[in-house]
Amino acid sequence: MTENEKLTEDKIFEAATEVFLEKGMDGARMQDIANQAGINKALLHYYYRTKEKLFSAVFEMIAKQILKKFAPVLDENLSLEEKIRFFFKEHISFLQKNPRLPGFLLNEVNRHPERIKKLLASIDFDGLWLKIYEQHKQEFDRYNITQATLPQLMISMAAISVFPFAAKGILEGILGKVNVDFNDFMEERKEFAAEFVIKAITR
Amino acid sequence: MTENEKLTEDKIFEAATEVFLEKGMDGARMQDIANQAGINKALLHYYYRTKEKLFSAVFEMIAKQILKKFAPVLDENLSLEEKIRFFFKEHISFLQKNPRLPGFLLNEVNRHPERIKKLLASIDFDGLWLKIYEQHKQEFDRYNITQATLPQLMISMAAISVFPFAAKGILEGILGKVNVDFNDFMEERKEFAAEFVIKAITR
DNA sequence: ATGTAGATTAACCAATTGGTCAAATTTAAA
């Protein structure tokens, strides 16, 4: 029953994703996942032997999904400024659809840094940054960006995009008091962030 | 035994802070806290009746500590540019000494947003932002900052400062592959961030 | 010295949790 098996295994995986995103590894209960999937708890262990294994599968999927979202900018045939605008529009849009991903990932990685080590190991950041540096040599020259400040710039862009979601709980509290809706704020942020960064690197 | 009592209660509080920062509310074990404090587990419940109450005390202390760190910029008699430089230098220095605070706070707030609601309630953000806006009216005029974009700017500054610590687990993995030390990176970031933001708002 | 109130402990408890197992059910091949 390959069809049915696939169905059950997927059902479990989706339920686990939901619960782990909501409660984290420590807070999640196998019984909750079973309920969410509408199956018996023993069946969880039949497909994924332990909680750790199940969590690892979910974590890896989410981590890959997020890391992948940082890459495609490289392949687009755009000017640097266009790439920056493209990045914020795409990345924030993605996070609007998956607002709990950042908090989940950051927390679990801080709790167990070794979890992401192997995923990071497969990415050649030196080559990645060299590539983007080559791609925009003349532009980086016009702007005041050196190979040394490139990581600072990249992390700043990630921060500007990701942080509001990681801090959603606090930010909603703050914005609420100023009568601003979180979603409106993030919608507005797509353009603000792009202009902000472009202005920051232009000289 | 007021002296001894104070000592024990403090010992418990410090041990709890340590363990909660390390493991979070869900991951922390009362027994771990007792061991860390070098006392019997029952004594924890003698001073703080439940895990929830103990955690609340620790959480409130940490949250207040962090929120307080965003405020003093307002009172300094500095130009806007000087304030921005002051903020990043002070704030990043503070986080360098307390690198686990951001991850802890963000995670716990996302898990239980109501926890920070009452603390946020006591802060008048409208007044706060109006005050800083009044303080630097002519400068905001020179820069391209309106009342509407002020929250975007503030959140961006917080993001640039806080995010690297919240993402420390990942960031160390990335920087390690490029042979950059996290502490060096953050040291360099104090100036980079200031120049970055100042350039971004200058027209 | 002695009684008393608060501080501290060891032992214990009920509930929860991740995990197991043998039995029952379903599925697909022979």
Place this chain on the structure above:
DNA sequence: TTTAAATTTGACCAATTGGTTAATCTACAT
């Protein structure tokens, strides 16, 4: 139809966990 393998389940288990309790200890006022 039979049968063997795979899937699903309810009942169960041992370990862990937050919390309690009754007894002991300590310091101090009388």
